[in-house]
Amino acid sequence: MRLLEALEPSLADSAHPYDRGDFASNPLSDEEIYEGFTRWIASRDMELYPAQDEAVLELSSGANVILATPTGSGKSTVAVAAHFAGLATGQRSYYTAPIKALVSEKFFDLCAIFGPENVGMITGDSSVNAHAPIVCCTAEILANLVLREGEGADVCQVVMDEFHFYADPQRGWAWQVPLLELPQAQFLLMSATLGDVSRFEEELTELTGRPTAYVTSTERPIPLHYYYSEEPVHEALEDLVKTGQAPVYVVHFSQLQAMDQAQALMSINVLTREEKDRVNEVIAGFRFATGFGKVLSRLVRHGIGVHHAGMLPKYRRLVEQLAQTGLLKVICGTDTLGVGINVPIRTVLITALSKFDGERTRRLKAREFHQIAGRAGRAGFDTAGTVVVQAPEHDIENAKIMERARTKFGDDEKKITQSTRGKKKKPPQGFVAWSRKTFEQLVQASPEPLTSSFTVTHSMLLNLLERPGDPLAAARRLLTENHEPAVRQRRLVLKALGILRELLAAGIVERLAEPEEDGRTLRMTVQLQENFALNQPLSPFALAALTLLDPEDPGYALDAVSVIEATLEKPRQVLTAQERKVRGEEIGRLKAEGVDYAERMNIVDEMTYPQPLAELLEQAFETYRGDAPWIAEFELAPKSIVRDMYERAMGFGDYVQHYQLARSEGILLRYLSDAYRALRQTVPLSALTPELEDLIAWLGELIRQTDNSLIDEWEKMTSGDDEPLSQETLEDLVAESAPKVTDNRRAFTVMVRNAMFRRVELFADERERELGELDHGAGWDADRWAGAMDEYFGEYEDIHTDAAARAPHHLAIDDAEDGVWRIRQALADPEENYDFSMRATVDLLSSDEEGAPVIRMDEVGFPAAGGAGGRA
Incomplete structure (x- = not known):
């Protein structure tokens, strides 16, 4: 049976759904909570270990619990008891963990135990069933909520898993904030490696007024x-x-x-x-x-x-x-x-x-x-x-x-x-x-004592300024009652004062002529976006930077992508590979020109990975910082990965092979997925053009064809469908297949267009060998391509390959009924005649099997001449 049936048998009937209000007005007693939970344990043919039983008893009685037991000793079962206690008293509980994968895993587990209608999940990207009585999220999500709402937050049980992340230098602040700002909460802190916890015992009791039980055991169920x-x-x-x-x-x-x-x-x-x-x-x-x-x-x-x-x-x-x-x-x-x-x-x-x-x-x-x-x-x-x-x-x-x-x-x-x-x-x-x-x-050895890693940032202060009441008093308490030593606290206060002066000077915060009834003396003059500092912190800058672009410019779509890419975190492995490739190609070119070794090395030392619009964006960033100084905490990082892949007309596998990224495929895919979400979330409807919409559709389909789990999960979470995603079995995983690539006509058309324009670019650079590798299966080897080049360059001196040359109208598609597309790609000659073209067929069935367009070249040339070498 589900755990809620142990709380109240009538909940087994879907006609009697769980209602927080009912249990808030008539909460179960400590004994009823403990007995209900142990009854559920018994129904699963389980028996609590002594440490588990002690922790569950303490939680049922309303105490905070610090649970330090070995891995495999059932800490997750104790966490379930904490959520159960919250439900039985009509309160909302939060489960936090350090990584999204663990949050997602616990979300599925809790859905199975309490029912999907009672469990929600919030990430920096989106949320599902966010108003459920049990919420799973990362520590940063809860910390930012607490900064904004303090003791007014609808948070009563807090389960902090892997609590040793409290000492993490970059993220420890998020684990400490709830311990300082939630006097209304009941805490369960869990880890197998906590070390000395006496400070947490004392301070939790002082903060919440509840007794705090330290439950530990060195005996592992599995020695x-x-x-x-x-x-x-x-x-x-x-x-x-x-x-x-x-x-x-x-x-x-x-x-x-x-x-x-x-x-x-x-x-x-x-x-x-x-x-x-x-x-x-x-x-x-x-x-x-x-x-x-x-x-x-x-x-x-x-x-x-x-x-x-x-x-x-x-x-x-x-x-x-x-x-x-x-x-x-x-x-x-x-x-x-x-x-x-x-x-x-x-x-x-x-x-x-x-x-x-x-x-x-x-x-x-x-x-x-x-x-x-x-x-x-x-x-x-x-x-x-x-x-x-x-x-x-x-x-x-x-x-x-x-x-x-x-x-x-x-x-x-x-x-x-x-x-x-x-x-x-x-x-x-x-x-x-x-x-x-x-x-x-x-x-x-025993685990080392956990050390505080508290900090203060613009984002933290802005969240505090959103809180009802006097934000200065809240900030003062947070900065002087955290777990840092006194010397470090004084430095944090000075840093916070400097940040406040910046915000006042920029007009983002203003002093009130008269204090308000709640003691507030400062007020925000701007409205922060929802989930401020949780998603892409530079998204508002990206929104402003998009207005600098001209939608009528042929290169607008790719420039819009570059704006978004500059706000994303750097995928170090991908950028290193790009830089290595750029330098390697330049060394080869310089060597062929006879440049000596020392000079070659001096030249390539100055080279890095592609950074489109870097100068424009950096200037705009400096200007934007004047009105939003908090963004100085975040790095603007111009780069070209989505754009590079699109301009090279490469699929995921082609790109991995080109830059030798086989060991970093997951990092590349995660970046592409972040870029897709950012494009979908950040670019307003007014800034979308048909070409940009095509590009976004192409990117989404490329990700789906590579691994559809990341996009499907996110799109389900943002669709408003509160049904949770199903937990996957091996059979489900093996049976899982990407949707047919041809089903998404818009994205598939872009893929075909890119594949043909890739041939145009290779043709323009007279790289017949690479063209032969692409199309030798259709009878178009390097020699045949070279013949077509001789024909074209006998008439024209150059081929344009700029944004205007790759415009969609240069590719004509005849959607035949025999499972193929017949296509014609016109080349942009200097005289704008567009009379030289590449004709090909696209096999739709084979494309679905490959997850990418399968193209067979038919003819290349001027219409009257019939093309070099005639039909294949």
Whole structure:
């Protein structure tokens, strides 16, 4: 039964939906809440662990709870009890987590437990069922809500999962704000690695007036066994698989290392013949794209998975689902495993005890080690989990050298020393050492105490200024009662005063001649957009910058895209690849011209990735900052990824191959999805032109054909449909297919137009070899294209390829009834005759199978001459 039936049996009947008002006016008693929840637990043939039972009892009685129990000890069940207590008293509860993936996972879980009508989800992009009595969101969402509304916020139960993110240098402020500003709330703080929590106990009690219970247990339901391995990784994994310790998650601290390790493990036979047949059977219908998809297909058929943020979402979901069925024995991934990723495993093998944290290479902290190690052991499957830590590679190699020497020379230390001299491997440059002693210390170490990472920004102050009452008093309290030391608090106050002076000078805030009844002495003169600082903070600037463009300009659509792209976060891996490509091509050109090496290097050092409209946008940004100084916190980042892909007339796979982005497909797709949402949300109807609408439709369809989960999820959430998305099974995932690319005629037309204009650009640059690679299947090899070029350039000196030349009206489409389009692309000659053209057919059925236009060239040339080489 659903949990609400335990709260009130009549709720089992859809004619008696849950009503907050009924329970607010007649709340259940502490005993009824506890008994209702335990009755539901019993109905599921479950039994609470002692720590769970203690926490549920405390929550039922109205106390705050700090729950510090190991991974796998059922903290999520206690969180359900907190939401249940909120419902039973007619209050609204919030679940917060550090990443959207975990928020989404809990959303599905809570929908199944409480019913989809009672659970909502809010992200920075959009929301579904946002007024539900249970809301799932990231910590930043709740923090900004609290800044605006304070103790007037409709928030009564706050569940903060993975609470150790309180110490995160960039995001810790969001975990601290609710602890300072919600006296009406009942808190449940949860993490397996909290350290000393005495400060939180005292301050929560002082803030809320409720008792605060610290519930902890070092006893894991699934105990862990720790081992230090001094044998090579592939040997250690082979032993673990043979001894029944799989599935094994191999932890790396970079995506490159994870991918390389997975491919190196193909020599190990981890699946039986029957298991391989089963994998082939269950993924037979799954759509693997070229590039990384083909590599992953080979790996999973061998029983090996890869899991990291650079993968397409559909690939990560496939690995997670296969892992849950036991069909993957080894998964090579990154340390994001420690943040609740849904990969059930028995053994964790950690390849290193040091990591690069973005600034330097350092040893793992005790908290990081225990977060990763704690994922071992599957409840309901394993009686114990295993944690293996690898010795450094050079230590393992040196140990083997010494072992061989001792086998040969016995106890003769002199000969052993002589025989091994100069053979031992040295650690790599910059290596931070670890050893068995380091391992043993980490196993025994308690997590470090959580340290405050509070800050103040323009956005925080603007949100505070929206709050009813005296915002200065609220800001003063927030800045002097946070968890920072006194010296740091004084610096925050000075910083806040500087920000306030900026806002006053810019006229965004004004002083009132007379204080209002609630004590307010300051007032905002502008209206902040909904979800201020949650979505794209620079969206208002983008809206203003669009007015600088001329909609009649042939390049308007692409320039509008460049405005939006400048407001998005930088996808570092993509921009690095673009810069590498730009520099490589320029080096080749300069070398061909005979420019010497030193001068070549000086020239390319000044080059970077494409940044359209950079000068215009940076000047506009400086002007806009005068009226909106808070945007100085955010970086304007001119770049060209969507525009570059469109101008190159490339599909997703083409672009990945062009820039060698196979290891960063997921990052590229996430960026494209962010750009699509920003274009849909930011560009007003008055600024849309048919060409820009075409481009947006093309981008949405390109994303769908690559991995339709990101767009479909967002569009469902923004459609006003409050029904939650379904939780996916392996069968659903394999059966899932992208919609037919030809169903979206507008987007497909743009794809065809782009594909033809790509040929125009190659033709203009006389790159017959690349054209031959595109169309050799239709009989158009490089020689035949070269003949067509000779014909054209015998008549005209140049071909225009500017925005006007790629205008839609230069492509004529005859939509035949035989499953093909017959198309004619006119070339823009200098005399504007448009008499030289490319004629082709588009196979619609094959296009649906490929997810992109399948084009066959028919003829190229002047109409009277019949084209070079005639018809193919």
